[in-house]
Amino acid sequence: MSFSSFADFLAMGHHGLYVWSAYGICLVVLVLNVAVPLLARKRYLEQEARRLRRENNQ
Template identity: 85%
Template sequence: MSFASFGDFIAMGHHGLYVWSAYGICMAVLILNVAAPILARKRYLQQEARRLRRENGK
């Protein structure tokens, strides 16, 4: 499929809204799948550090 201009590429034959929203949702899910475990690990390590400080302080 070839497009006459960049505007035609963005419009995707009048299906641009569907196509680009699908790409956006897919990208958001991929980013979430990467970020969620990283943030969960960070939160877990912080909780464990606090727990160890409390245990060693007693």
């Protein structure tokens, strides 16, 4: 499929809203699949460091 202009490319033959929202949702899911475990790991390590400091101070 070839497009005569960039605007036609974005419109995707009047299916642009569907196409670009699908790409957007996919991108959000991929980013979350990376970010959520990283944040959970960081939170876990912080909790363990606090627990170890608490145990060492007793």
